[in-house]
Amino acid sequence: MPLLASSAALVVACGGGGGGGGGGGGGGGGGGGEATARTPTDLVISEVGSCYYYNIDCWFEVYNPTASAISLSGYQLRSTSINSSSGGSITAYTFTLPSYFVPAGEYVLISGNVNNSVQRGTQMARVRFGTRVPFWTSSGFIELLKNSSTVDFVRFGSSSQTPTTSSQWIGSSASSLPNTASDYGKSLVRRHPISTDSDSASDWTSVSWATPAGRNDMGDSADADGDGIPDTAEVSGGTFGGLDLYTMGARTSQKDIFIEVDHMTGANPGGIPRQEALQKVVDAFAAKNIKVHFDVGTFFNANFSTTDFNLGQGSSVVAYEKCVTFDQDTCDGNTSNRRSLYDYKAQYMDLRRRAVFHYLLLANSQKNDGTAGSSGLAELVGNDLIVSMGAWDLDTTPTAKLNYLINTQASTIMHELGHNLGLKHGGNEDTNYKPNYWSVMNYLYQLNGLDNNPMGPDAYLRWRLEEGDGTIDGTDDSPCSLPNSPCDAPTQFIMDFSDGSGTALNEASLQESANVGRGSTGGTAFADWNLNGSSNSNVIWNLNPTWDSVNTTLTDHNDWGNLQLPFARSYNSNSGVSIIKSTKSMVANPITADKQPIAHETPPSILFFERLRNGK
Numbered sequence: 001m002p003l004l005a006s007s008a009a010l011v012v013a014c015g016g017g018g019g020g021g022g023g024g025g026g027g028g029g030g031g032g033g034e035a036t037a038r039t040p041t042d043l044v045i046s047e048v049g050s051c052y053y054y055n056i057d058c059w060f061e062v063y064n065p066t067a068s069a070i071s072l073s074g075y076q077l078r079s080t081s082i083n084s085s086s087g088g089s090i091t092a093y094t095f096t097l098p099s100y101f102v103p104a105g106e107y108v109l110i111s112g113n114v115n116n117s118v119q120r121g122t123q124m125a126r127v128r129f130g131t132r133v134p135f136w137t138s139s140g141f142i143e144l145l146k147n148s149s150t151v152d153f154v155r156f157g158s159s160s161q162t163p164t165t166s167s168q169w170i171g172s173s174a175s176s177l178p179n180t181a182s183d184y185g186k187s188l189v190r191r192h193p194i195s196t197d198s199d200s201a202s203d204w205t206s207v208s209w210a211t212p213a214g215r216n217d218m219g220d221s222a223d224a225d226g227d228g229i230p231d232t233a234e235v236s237g238g239t240f241g242g243l244d245l246y247t248m249g250a251r252t253s254q255k256d257i258f259i260e261v262d263h264m265t266g267a268n269p270g271g272i273p274r275q276e277a278l279q280k281v282v283d284a285f286a287a288k289n290i291k292v293h294f295d296v297g298t299f300f301n302a303n304f305s306t307t308d309f310n311l312g313q314g315s316s317v318v319a320y321e322k323c324v325t326f327d328q329d330t331c332d333g334n335t336s337n338r339r340s341l342y343d344y345k346a347q348y349m350d351l352r353r354r355a356v357f358h359y360l361l362l363a364n365s366q367k368n369d370g371t372a373g374s375s376g377l378a379e380l381v382g383n384d385l386i387v388s389m390g391a392w393d394l395d396t397t398p399t400a401k402l403n404y405l406i407n408t409q410a411s412t413i414m415h416e417l418g419h420n421l422g423l424k425h426g427g428n429e430d431t432n433y434k435p436n437y438w439s440v441m442n443y444l445y446q447l448n449g450l451d452n453n454p455m456g457p458d459a460y461l462r463w464r465l466e467e468g469d470g471t472i473d474g475t476d477d478s479p480c481s482l483p484n485s486p487c488d489a490p491t492q493f494i495m496d497f498s499d500g501s502g503t504a505l506n507e508a509s510l511q512e513s514a515n516v517g518r519g520s521t522g523g524t525a526f527a528d529w530n531l532n533g534s535s536n537s538n539v540i541w542n543l544n545p546t547w548d549s550v551n552t553t554l555t556d557h558n559d560w561g562n563l564q565l566p567f568a569r570s571y572n573s574n575s576g577v578s579i580i581k582s583t584k585s586m587v588a589n590p591i592t593a594d595k596q597p598i599a600h601e602t603p604p605s606i607l608f609f610e611r612l613r614n615g616k
Contacts, residue, residue, distance in 0.1 A: 037196035040065045043075065043144055044197060045152045046107060046190045049210050050183045051136050054082045058134050059111035059124075060142050061212060062152075063194055064102040072097040072125055075151065077110060078143040078164070082135035084114040084128070092161070093132055094145070100125040107213045109351065110134075118337060120346035123213040138179035152197070154204065156188055167199070174204035185209065185355060189216035213351040214241025227255040228566030229356060241352040248293055248311045255290045255565055259417070260313055262348055263299075263362035264320040264390070269405055271362050271390025273316075275300050276490050277410035278309055284414060284495055288560055295357070318348050322370030324363040324386060326377060326598050333368045341386055342595065358383045358420055358567075360413065364390035374601040375412045375447070378419035382596030383567045385416040393612060400480060400487040407486040407493040408447050414495055415446045419599035422564035427498060427557020433544035434554040435463040435527070436505050436517030439498035441559065443546075443602070448479050449486055450494040454502075454518040458483045460527035463516070467544055469531055500558025507551035510539040517556060567596075 044063045051058035064070050081093035098119070102108045112133030113126035127134065134142075139157025143150055143164065150165035157176035163169050178186045188204050192215035197203060208221035209230050217239050219232035233240035234250040250256045261273055278294045285292045294309040297316035301308035321338055323331035331339040338344060345359045366388045367373040375392075378385035389412065394405045418441045425432040425441055432443050438454055440446055448462045461472045461482055471477045480487035484494050502517035512526045512535045520526060526535040529543065542551055 037198040040152075040194065040197045042066070042146075042151050043070055043102065044190065044194055045142055045144060045154050046194055047210065047212070047216055048136075048142060048154065048156065048177065048188045049212065050177050050179060050186045052179060052181055052183065054087050054135055055084050055114050057112040057114050057126075058136060059109050059212065060134075061107050061109050062102060062144070063107050063190075064104055065194060067104050069101045069103050071099060071101050072108075072110070073099040074146055076145040077127060077134065078145055079134045080136045080140040080159075081132050083131050084112070084133045084135075085131040090135060090137070090140075092141075093129070093134075095127045095129055095134065097127060098125050107215070109213055118343075120343065121348075121351065123351040124346075136177065138176040139173075140177075153199070154188070156204070170198070170200045172201055174201040175206050178206070187211075189218075192217045209240070210355065211241030211352070212354065214243065215239075217242065223566075225252060225255050226565065227257070229256055240356060243352055243356070245356065248295075249291060249306050250293070251291070256293060257285070257290065257417075257565060258293045258311075258353070258357040259295065259360050260316075260349055260353060260357045261294055261296045261309075261360045261362065262316050262318045262344060263296075264364065265317050266320050267362070267364065268390045268392075268394070269396050270392040270394035270409070271364055271388075273299060273362055274406050274409055275309065276406045277413065280406070280410035280490055280493075280495065281414050281417070284497075290563075290565075313350070318344055318361075320364070322364050322391075323366065323368050324361060324388065325366045326379075326384075326386070326595075330366070331368055341384055345384065354383075358385065358417070360385050360387065360416075362390070363388040367391075373603040375408070375604070376416040377601055378416035378599055379596035380419050380424070380599040381422045381564055381567065382420050384596070385413075385420055387412050387416060403489055403493070404480075404486050406490050407449065407488075407495075410490070410493075411440050411446055411449065411486075411495045414440050414497075418497065418559070420567065422562065423497070423557075423559055424599065426555075427500075427559055428562070429557075431544070431552075431554070432547045433463075433467055434505075434556075435460060435467075435543055436502040436554055436556050437498055438496070438502055438516070438518065438556065439559050440495045441497065445495075447486060447604075448482060449484055450496060451482075452484050452494055453521065454516060455521045455525060457521070457525040459516045459518070459525070460529075463527070463543065464531070467546060468529075497559030497563075498556055499560055500556050502556030504556075505543065505554045507543055507554065508540055510541055510543075512536050512539060 046063035047061035049059045075097050077095040077097055080090050082090050109124040111124055111126050113128040114133055139159045141155035141159050141161040143153045150163040150168040153163035153168045155161050156174040159173050174188055177188055186208050187210040189207050190203050191205055207218050209218040211218060222231045224231055229250060231252050232238045233245045234252045236246050238246055263273055264271055273296050282292045295311035295313045296309045297313040298310060299316050301310045304310055304312055321334045323334055324341060326340055328339050341361050344361055349359055363386050364370055365373055372391040375389050376387045395401045423441045424430050426434055427437055444462050444466050451459050465472050472481055479485055484492050486493055505517055510529050512529055515525055515527045529541045530539050
């Protein structure tokens with residue numbers, strides 16, 4: 001029996017329906033005769049994605065080779081299928097397709113709809129009948145029907161199914177689909193250009209990189225730099241599903257991270273992208289030879305421009321809602337049925353980008369009443385992130401407030417992106433507020449930034465402000481008074497991931513001369529953990545009381561050495577979900593089940609927002 005993917009985190013984010021139909025037919029032998037290529041004049045099945053879990057949507061792609069748009073409502077889908085609630089036998093079934101247009105010369109996905117989700121966007125049509133959805137394993141078949149005749153057909157693996165119109169398949173089946181939990185993102189394709197159709201296995205090729213809703217143009221599977229983008233798409237003349245990633249800045253000599261940025265119409269300053277903030281993120285990664293490519297469309301420049309972050313998405317402005325998170329329940333007070341980031345992504349993001357681009361939504365709030373709360377939220381080892389600072393009362397004047405807006409937007413984007421890349425609030429663990437963990441992932445340093453000298457006498461001041469006595473000198477409680485503060489010019493504000501060079505801090509025996517674990521300038525700088533004004537040995541002190549009330553040993557983490565860039569076929573211990581009767585972690589289908597576990601964030605304190613309102 002096919003395996004079940006069990007996780008509330010993996011809920012289909014986009015969808016719609018197609019009605020049901022009657023039962024399917026049985027098997028049969030292969031067609032006879034010799035394959036003869038012809039020019040296609042109707043819809044063509046152009047790609048079939050790998051499928052493993054029966055409660056994760058299977059998908060295939062159709063191509064319209066004609067000069068006019070074609071509505072799917074005139075067609076039926078007949079394929080292998082399964083009960084998405086209980087599994088069981090895989091049987092043939094015929095589904096009615098929805099009223100959904102395939103533009104001339106374009107591609108559209110047809111997918112199951114396990115979660116009966118709302119139809120959004122223009123590149124994916126969803127089908128189900130009751131609890132039955134299309135499904136296949138390494139073997140199966142897919143048939144498009146019109147007026148009880150076969151329009152196109154493919155069978156693969158060990159399937160011996162015959163098409164309704166027997167002449168529409170000749171000879172043996174196409175090769176088996178890869179069929180393990182780590183094979184999502186692989187597919188069978190008709191290679192671009194699709195100019196002939198021989199109704200045989202010779203039309204089909206197994207590839208390691210699926211290109212959903214785009215032309216099937218992938219070469220070999222090599223990814224020498226390990227960034228989750230095939231090398232053939234990072235060279236001049238190469239493309240990925242028709243996307244020219246090379247022109248967008250991808251190269252084989254560097255690791256590349258692509259991020260599409262959307263923001264809401266009528267947003268407050270905290271919900272509007274700042275070019276200076278995006279550039280700070282780019283610069284932080286560039287220092288490690290990792291190139292971040294933001295696409296904010298025409299917001300900064302009407303023309304294509306990598307320096308102005310216009311990679312061709314068009315307008316980045318989306319409909320406003322006061323509340324957005326990753327679930328469908330929290331924001332039930334919204335005026336529309338858009339409640340989660342996944343709703344926005346399904347409606348506004350080009351489906352071809354899903355296997356390559358992260359999706360960042362600048363939002364107002366994660367709270368149902370739209371008031372200020374957590375600065376952001378992101379998937380842990382995933383490709384989706386929210387920065388929700390629109391309700392934070394941020395402003396562009398005077399200069400100190402503008403600096404604060406730019407710096408905290410930049411650091412929050414880097415923090416949430418860090419979660420996408422596999423980092424937790426303690427690096428490799430959830431333990432937060434560790435002063436020796438010198439990283440933007442740490443709440444001590446996310447909004448306050450880092451001191452320019454981790455060995456200096458001021459290195460511990462952010463700890464003192466947040467976890468000590470609430471001041472930086474016994475009286476001043478303003479983050480703007482910190483060296484390299486968030487109110488300083490963006491060139492002075494420091495944000496970084498840790499390199500792991502900090503030594504451990506044993507809260508049961510702290511040596512204040514060790515400072516924050518990275519040495520002491522001149523041997524005289526120290527961290528005054530017990531706030532008595534002198535350097536002491538063997539101090540017993542809980543350094544992160546906001547996190548816990550016990551004395552433990554706090555450790556640093558090498559963030560830069562442990563980033564997980566590929567997400568489209570992630571197969572790792574951070575996924576938080578497992579398959580039945582197995583200890584292996586499951587993989588999310590980046591095309592139709594584009595959800596991963598969330599790294600939960602804690603909203604700032606009341607004191608924080610009071611400081612913000614008072615301009616401190």
